[in-house]
Amino acid sequence: MEYVVIAFLCLGILLYFLLGGADFGAGIIELFTSTKNRSRTRKTMYQAIGPVWEANHMWLIIAIVILFVGFPHIYTTMSVYLHIPLLIMLIGIIARGTAFVFRHYDAVKDDMQWLYNRIFRYSSFITALFLGIIAGSLISGHIDSEAKDFVSAYIYSWLNWFSIAVGFFTVALCGFLAAVYLIGETKDEYDKRRFIRKAEFMNIAAVIFGALVFLVAQFDNIPLIDWVFKNTVGLSAIILASLSLILLWYLLIKGKTKVLRILAGFQVTMILLAISYAHFPNFIRLKNGDAISLFETVGPPKTIYSLGLALLLGSILILPFLGYLFYKFQKKEE
């Protein structure tokens, strides 16, 4: 059952990056859209993610519940030392989630829309940034469980160049995912071209920030290069991701949408795999060189057993419904 639970945890995190990420990305794209096109972007986006956006965010909750039930030590270490970035991310989630709904359900459309839009765009950006910062901090080895003063315990644990680089990398990836997703959602040629250009822009940004992450890791003594290039899985993942990049650009120029989406999702999955495979099952790296591993902190057997059972049961109930939801609203136009 341990493996089932860990598989669900990984799946939850992955899907949150992909689906939730595309959702943040939509706000980021809107932020980087010229004023005259914004309302068009907004419309396409609403049609695209309106029906499913609530479900996207469930993955975060699933992941967090698995962590606190099954791996309480990891959950509490995170929440003690990364208190501040978690808090900022949460404020971002609250702000964008409510602003998204308010702007569509406000019965009167007036100046308030201006406010909702502002909040939605900026908080999407912040949420993605801090999601990345948190992910980076977990593996950066800056979390210091022996720290004596406030700043080194609660600030430097996440305020370091590596985490910030990962943060911006995440922002670019989210924007990229959203742009690719939106291409397929519009019938309008003009909008299509716009989203393609956005996707190209975000993809270049992602490559640049990705390079930056490696660079900073080098300065920061984080063996990222070793992790990625010194084992077959990491290496092949990164090679596959790079190869698919070429194919992706070809398809982007052609404007082929269906394959493009799968490819974009595949790429992000590969990147996550490359980064995390080498130190799996270690979840958090500490400053003193220790690591907190999933297997060593796993909860008591009965808990894991019933958690795994609940997850399996849940997915049997949920997956058909979720599939049907996506299916139903994919073919809405016809």
Add this chain to the structure above:
Amino acid sequence: MDDFLAARSQMALSLGFHIIFSCIGMVMPFFMAVSHYKWLKTNDEVYKNLTKAWSKGVAIFFATGAVSGTMLSFELGLLWPKFMEHAGPIFGMPFSLEGTAFFIEAIALGFFLYGWNKLNKWFHWFTGMVVGVSGLASGILVVAANAWMNSPAGFDFVNGQYLNIDPIQAMFNKAWFSQALHMCLAAFTATGFAVAGVHALMILRNQNKEFHLKAFKIAAVFACISALLQPLSGDISAKDVAKRQPAKLAAMEALYQTEKPAALLIGGIVNEKDKTVKGAIKIPGALSFLAHGNFKAEVKGLDQIPENEHPPVAITHYAFQIMVGIGTLLALISLIYFINLFRKKPLLEKRWLLKLFVLAIPLGYLALEAGWVVTEVGRQPWIIYGIMRTKDAVTPMPGIAYSFYIFSAIYLSLSCIVTFLLYRQIKMVPVLYDKTVIKSK
């Protein structure tokens, strides 16, 4: 503000905020389903518009409920890491099942909101019901987790170690049933009276009378039935508390001295320093009866409980008085309403009755919050009753006061925006949902 107090206040604030939205998420789908059903059966457009109008409101609340809930699942760790480290694996079962229930709810809501004219109409109705049932299920599950904190079960506590953990047994602890029952009824009572009251107000203002009357009737029936059952279930809870948590019961009743038979206090001003209560009405023997079902029984007072295990008495006592007072009032209103229905008097002539309902708009929620204060403050100083103290669970990070201020500001502004949006929804009823009736003064 010291960090410990700030952490407690932040937790209380977030939960107090979340509960309002989650109750609406649990109850409104049922109102919608009834109205939807009537539309499918009678083809009366008013019901269709009513369902749509309500569902817009629910979408607003659902989003706010979902984000505040997400916030909570992190906050448990952010504020109480030492509690979660031990409690997570034990009381996590309901949370993992709740995850499933939420997921189903979110998916079903997607179908329901976007499914008009796209789905088979009965399947569409069914998705609305699924939203309600899974919302209710998740409410029951989280309350079971809270009940575990009041009545820990499913593990052996040996030398500070938590051994032989059994999450199923933890979920079905001694308090879960009475708390879950009382909570579900409370959700229906509070939301029902709030919704009925708002529509009653619109009827009194002579706006879109037919629309609002139909809405009022649906909400009022739910509200009144549950308000009548509420005191009964409260009595079950009280007997339960007397058995499980004598300190909480003593604090609820401000019973400083053990009495046999014990008198029930109504109202009164508590002086925590002198351990006295002034100006309360005393009903001899009533407390013995309420707590143990026997007018002669002994009820444990705070004198039998070590000083360092006393909960804050004044807050618990006042909150209990508020809940019971409102509960009695709402039950009376419900009784009057049913008598009127029985005598087939047209409602529209009974303006005073409608006014009573308007008065009751905030009362249900007030009672609900007060009830939670009784449960949570009455559990202090324990976070896990008898096992772990709240002050040992709090996060080591200093400066929680600032996060408390930030969250107070966020919740305050969110409440303002939501109220404002709702006000607009209602104001727009004549334009969006019910064009037939022109406002007649």
